Amino acid sequence: MKRNIIYIGLLSLSLLSINSCNTDRFPETTISDGNFWNSASDVKLAANFFYTTLPGLGTSDVTVDNWGTFAYPNDKGNSISDGSRVAPATTGDYSYSNIFQANKLIEMAPQVIAKGADATEVNRYVGEARFFRAWYYYNMLIRFGGVPIITKTMQINDPDIYKARDSREDVLKLIYEDLDYAISVLRAPDQIQAAKEYGRITNTAALAFKSRVALFEGTRAKFHNYGNYREHLMLAKDAAEKVIKSGMHALYSTPSKGDQGETVNNAYYNLFQEEGEGRVNKENIIVRLYGVNDANNISSSAVQRYLEGNNIVPTNNFVSQYLMVDGLPIDKSPLFQKPNANMTHAEFFKGRDPRMGFSIFKRGDEYISSTNYTIPNPTLQRSGYGIRKYANKVAWASQKSYIDRPILRYAEVLLNYAEAVYELNGSISDADLEITVNALRARLPQVNIGTDTHPNFVNMAKLTNSFVTSNGLNMRDEIRRERSIELGFEGLSYWDLIRWKTAEIELPKTLLGSYLFKDMLEGGWSKSTKVDANNYIILQDKSLRTFDPEKDYLWPLPLAEIAKNPKIEQNPKW
Known part of the structure; x- marks a missing residue:
């Protein structure tokens, strides 16, 4: 709106x-x-x-994930991950x-x-x-x-x-x-009544940001072994809890109408579109405003250009984190079909957490105006993946977008709370999981794990302690995974690796792109594209990546x- x-x-x-x-x-x-x-x-x-x-x-804001392992900028990599950076x-x-x-x-x-x-x-x-x-x-x-x-x-x-x-x-x-x-x-958000005041910092924005600051320092101190990490984690937990209990914010869950007037549950996607703007969306806590149109704006963003031309492309290192709809990682889920020579790019998305399709382009998605997405191609998205989050089909041709940028949203506050609780106690209750991780999953649409002729729509599985135990999972890993998936390409992933002290493990890894599917070869990809033993595109070999702890x-x-x-x-x- x-x-x-x-x-x-x-x-x-x-x-x-x-x-x-x-x-x-x-x-x-x-x-x-x-x-x-x-x-x-x-x-x-x-x-x-x-x-x-x-x-x-802008490029420096969108491409922050290039510094880590979520995304890749171009065939030259970047100085932060390849060891070429100097003072x-x-x-x-x-x-x-x-x-x-x-x-x-x-x-x-x-x-x-x-x-x-x-x-x-x-x-x-x-x-x-x-x-x-x-x-x-x-x-x-x-x-x-x-x-x-x-x-x-x-x-x-x-x-x-x-x-x-x-x-x-x-x-x-x-x-x-x-x-x-x-x-x-x-002021509290509900005390800012004038429409022209929308976007000003509120007391809950300050609380939410305090939870981000304190979680960063608390976990950094814990895993880098210095200072009183518990003091900061308590501040993170308390600040996030105050935002939750304020009642001022809620997850955006408004569905859209399809071309035939049908209800389409794509609220997560619309968070980053025009539909998710303004007061109607109580999830946004801090936003960078751009405007409405050429006549009523602060500035515009050429976000489409930043998402094209290899400025930033998702990696398989990130995409592989998306769970199957049964709540299991792809290496544990019976729903996951290992890519093969007969699969298509779109089939790789089947049965996955819906946020994967809302965040990453697959072949066949709407791309420009009313046409289909006939790429990724080796020129524009050399990883085989394209970022759908932020992408606006109306603004693509003009290279001028007025869609506001969410900087801190309620989803992050929920995840800050869950992580702070776990890192303080070494455990988290199902009740706390229900109001945090599972609240995020509850707003997602059902997923068809059947066929078009014999559909079987199921909800995204919940994360519980018994689920983790019975499936041999690790609760810390699953809380971190949820954060990575929910907040992907929002400028936080690199800093998460820094505070968790996992950058020294993750950054030196080989960066992979998509499996080289048959329809990608039919769409212009060369058979000589450099791939690994499992047919995944090699973006940057580990020999070219380094991190000195x-x-x-x-x-x-x-x-x-x-x-x-x-x-x-x-x-x-x-």
Whole structure:
């Protein structure tokens, strides 16, 4: 459902223009503070800037899964997984320009209140600024570890410009403090009534993000063996539980109408389409807004181009994680038919978790307008798989999409809760599984495991303790699998490998594409395509992939920062 959107201007005001992203260059605004910071509307205008910094559907945001094993960018791989990465001179990932803007708003808010502005309203925008400051520090923390903490605006002569890195514990302390403040002053989703306000950060958004932060740090500390992991896992559990109990959010489960007016249960697919936008979808907690059309938009996204041309293609390493509808992995399920020379690409999807078909293109799917998907082909999707999640057939030809990007949704909160509970206790009750993993499966459509003439539609099997025990499964693995499947291509998988300390196992593996099916050969694939012993396309051999556990769990700091500030120490082995 389309709706009027919050107009977040790009703010060409020099108030918000930054000439450098480094800590030692914080220019004064050319609009004097006295002329601007006079009303709550001014503070709101400044806060609007932060929404333009949310990750969108640009290449760097969509292709984050390339860094791990879910996806593959092209025939050259990428420097993060092939060992060719070096410490950069500069990088936008290590940036204080947005933190400067947050600090500026926080500092100026008391003056605006002193001039007579409504304190409650102004403090809401302070809450937004502190939420985003936490967001910016978190995204540096997961990459670099501890970084210098800057909580005030500074000029070139400020002695704190050249300070050493703070510990990751201190950075986390600031993140939690900022989020707790945001939680205390921001409105609940049902208190934001005006349509033009849709998309603003709410108190449940701050709680949900806190659960993400705390789960990352709790599991990272647990598996990397440092710190008090239980403290963080308790915060993750409690924050997620508060979102659940708030009643403000729910899984999106609205079906669509088919061409003949029939009900089509494709809610999971529609989460990433126009149907899943706006207030009607209570699953979306944080979204990056794009707009409605050329006349009513913030910006557009050429997401179709990012999903074509080998910018990002799914791997079989990821696709093989999809369960059969009986709840069993493909190596355990009697429903799984091992690929063979007589099978088609579409038959490989039969009997699988429906999210596979909603997320991955199979031959025969609608592709552009009303035609069928006659690829994957070796030019556009060399893995033999294409990403269907985010793909919008209407926008494909124009290369201009206004579909909003879900950044944090209720499904993640449920999975955060399930994982935190398990990692705290070494177990999870069936009751907790019912409200988390099984709630996600319950919204999926039935799957026909019979034939067209003799159909047999069944529901996706539930995950229970007895099911795990009787089938020789591992509960931790199944909770992680559910997360990977539900949140695939949403920018989280690489960071999951980092926090679980499994990157050193997964990243050096050979990346495989699809089985080379007969209809792929008939559709232009060469018989000389490089395949493994089981006829799966080889995207990148393990000999070309590497991960050094003593080095690669942290990213290198930019060399320019170290050169300018001798107190900044580089991460180990970089």
